Amino acid sequence: MKNKIYFDYASTTPIAKEVKEDIGAALEDDLLGNASSLDHEFGVDASQAIELARQDIAELINAETAEIIWTSGATESNNLALYGVCNFKPQGHPLSIASSYAEHKSVIEPLMELKRKGHRVEFIEPNKDGYLDPASIAKILDRGLDLFSCMHVNNEIGSVNDIALIGSMCREKNIIFHVDAAQSIGKLPVDVEQNNIDLMSLSAHKIYGPKGIGALFINQRTVGRLQPLMSGGGQERAMRPGTLATHQIIGMAAAYRLAKANMENDLIHLTKCRDLFLQLTGDIEGLMINGDTHNTFPGIMSISLPDLHAESLLFAMDKVAISKGSACSSESDEPSHVLKSMGLGREEIEGTVRVSFGRNTRFKDIEVLTQSLKKAVDHLRLLKGGI
Amino acid sequence: MNSSIEILKEAFFDTDHVLIATDETDQYTAGFSDNAQNMWVKFYLITSNSKIIDAKYEVKGCQYLVALTSLFTNSIINQDIFCLADFDYQSLVSLIDLPKNRQDRLFLLEDAVKDCINHFERG
Numbered sequence: 001m002k003n004k005i006y007f008d009y010a011s012t013t014p015i016a017k018e019v020k021e022d023i024g025a026a027l028e029d030d031l032l033g034n035a036s037s038l039d040h041e042f043g044v045d046a047s048q049a050i051e052l053a054r055q056d057i058a059e060l061i062n063a064e065t066a067e068i069i070w071t072s073g074a075t076e077s078n079n080l081a082l083y084g085v086c087n088f089k090p091q092g093h094p095l096s097i098a099s100s101y102a103e104h105k106s107v108i109e110p111l112m113e114l115k116r117k118g119h120r121v122e123f124i125e126p127n128k129d130g131y132l133d134p135a136s137i138a139k140i141l142d143r144g145l146d147l148f149s150c151m152h153v154n155n156e157i158g159s160v161n162d163i164a165l166i167g168s169m170c171r172e173k174n175i176i177f178h179v180d181a182a183q184s185i186g187k188l189p190v191d192v193e194q195n196n197i198d199l200m201s202l203s204a205h206k207i208y209g210p211k212g213i214g215a216l217f218i219n220q221r222t223v224g225r226l227q228p229l230m231s232g233g234g235q236e237r238a239m240r241p242g243t244l245a246t247h248q249i250i251g252m253a254a255a256y257r258l259a260k261a262n263m264e265n266d267l268i269h270l271t272k273c274r275d276l277f278l279q280l281t282g283d284i285e286g287l288m289i290n291g292d293t294h295n296t297f298p299g300i301m302s303i304s305l306p307d308l309h310a311e312s313l314l315f316a317m318d319k320v321a322i323s324k325g326s327a328c329s330s331e332s333d334e335p336s337h338v339l340k341s342m343g344l345g346r347e348e349i350e351g352t353v354r355v356s357f358g359r360n361t362r363f364k365d366i367e368v369l370t371q372s373l374k375k376a377v378d379h380l381r382l383l384k385g386g387i
Numbered sequence: 388m389n390s391s392i393e394i395l396k397e398a399f400f401d402t403d404h405v406l407i408a409t410d411e412t413d414q415y416t417a418g419f420s421d422n423a424q425n426m427w428v429k430f431y432l433i434t435s436n437s438k439i440i441d442a443k444y445e446v447k448g449c450q451y452l453v454a455l456t457s458l459f460t461n462s463i464i465n466q467d468i469f470c471l472a473d474f475d476y477q478s479l480v481s482l483i484d485l486p487k488n489r490q491d492r493l494f495l496l497e498d499a500v501k502d503c504i505n506h507f508e509r510g
Contacts, residue, residue: 308447309426315399315450350425383405383453385429385445 004321005365009206009358010155010183010300011323015251016208016359022254023210026247035244036235046246053253060256061200062191063217069236070244073214074182075106076229077201078149080216080240081178082110084226085147085199086119094119095146101341102126102159107149107180108337129292130159130342132166141169147176152184156325156338156354157291158300160188167196176223182206182214186259187266187297198222204248208359209255213248216240266359267298273357273366274298280370284377290339290352301355302339306347308380313353316376320369322355391484398454398483404461406431406443415443418503420495424448428456428499434507437468452492455479459496468507471500 006014015023025031026049033042035050054065071077086095099111101123108123115121122143124136132150141148148170152163163179170177178199181190186207192200200217204210218226218239226239233241259266274293281287281303290302302325305313310324325336335349344352355369389397406412406429415431426448433441442463446456458479463471476493479485485493 309424309449311449312399312453318396347425379400379402380447382402382407383445384447385406385408 002321004319005368007320007322007355007357007361007365007369009361010158010354010356012205012211013208013358014360015205015210016255016258018258019209019251019254023247023251026250031246031250035246036233046244050244050246050249053249056253056256057202057215060186060190060260061202061217062193064220066237067192067217067220069216069218069240070249071214071216071240072212073205074104074180074201074203075214077203077214077216078104078106078178078180079110080226080229081199081201082107082114082147082149083229084239085176085178085223086114086117087227088225096120096144097147097149098122098124098140098143098145099149100124100126100132102130102132102154102338103149103151104155104180104182105337107151111149125341126154126159126338128343129295130154130157130290130338131161131292131295134162134165134169137166137169141173141175145173145175147178149178149180151180151182152190153181153188153297153300154291154338155183155300156336157302157342158183158296158298158356159291160184160295160297163190163197164195170198171196183300184297186256186263187270187299189263192217192219204252204255207255207259210248210251213245213252215252262359269359269361270298270357273361273363274301276363276366277301277355277357277370280367281373284374288348290342290344290348299357301357303353303355304344304348305351305377306345307384308351308377310351310353312380313351313373313376316379317369317372319372322353322369325352325354391482394458395450395454395483398457398461399450401457401461404443404457406445410443415441416503416507418499418501418506420498420502422491422495426452426492426495428452428496430460430499430503432463432468432503432507434468437507439463439466439468448495449489449492451483451485451489452495454483455485455492455496458482459500468504471504474500 031046033046035046037043054068057068058065111121127133167177176198179197180201182203185202198219202215204213228239235241288304339349418430421427429445431443442460444456444460
């Protein structure tokens, strides 16, 4: 066990005890069968377990079980949603797609590739608080789009997009609405029916489930089918071929059941964590909170100390594990595209770290975190000749 | 023998040669360099007949830049300032196991030292 307190829940979460138990049970011989081998009871048992798990996922978002397709995670789900819609159309029919600059790279990069292939792709900027203004969305939807994609909760700053409003705007204009819910699923209520969502990417490891498994919700009435990314099997209604990972799927379902049961209490706990963090860091000179603290998911805090360098700030905080931002960009020296799109300057971006809380965060851990942060700030300011 | 991570940490937290408010900067020869990522190094040397009798620094940047600056400063006391031009910066690389994608920090340090030597030569 590492001798650090974990504050990187937006990157991934520890697997819950109940989830580990269910995965362990699924790895026993009773479920050894291939869920596609329905000629004997081993395969049938695995298939039944997977269908029960599918039901748990569907129930959390108010979908039909047939609308859930298993994938390897939200990145694959995002890719399948975007390429799947575009490639399903006959060649020579470019689609018109819009999204935002604040999206995860697993949305932005496929869209850039689709643009290179001839589709019309536009990106809108988030406002200074990191979420999409309805006016900007309305403007771009008026241009006659086929598909609009945005995230529910931003992975770097925790800003929350009003997906109910965006969903109704898209449905009114018959535009396919894709939501990347990797950071929000199981943490905030999402109802695909009420929110007029057509496609939604889901993850397991962000809510105490296993890594390597996720799902894509595909609205049967409005989308129906997608062109698969891979070929070579008929699994998942031929949209995602490959032998299903029974134990991972069962683990994801266990995590979703737990999330459903704990969502309200988790949210209250995270709000208290966020409030305590804000209270204890209020006296740190120059500390900026990125985003609007009232319209964000409380589990993610993005803070900037523009006079300091984030990488050395993290290094100086040797008792806690926090990150510079998105896990997908942490090895890169490139400034965060999300913060850039919100209008932050280079110094503000270079001095930004992300703190994320979770179900296991204790209030005394936050005291250690803030003490560690203050000590690190003092050290780095001393190195650069005082404030 | 300390591991490279221990050396990195020790150097990063060592503040013995950090310039403090009460230091009289007038008596030092100074050098400076910065880069596009808003990292910078300032060097201050006191010499007597070209022998370095004291060295101080201020730095803003990643842990590698801070540690390199600290290790370098500690190693140059009592050396001749003109020997700095031939300093073996690569020895610092292996000492802290500087990652390949952070090698540019070394150039930043080297440029600040060169700037200091230039100022010394100009008197």
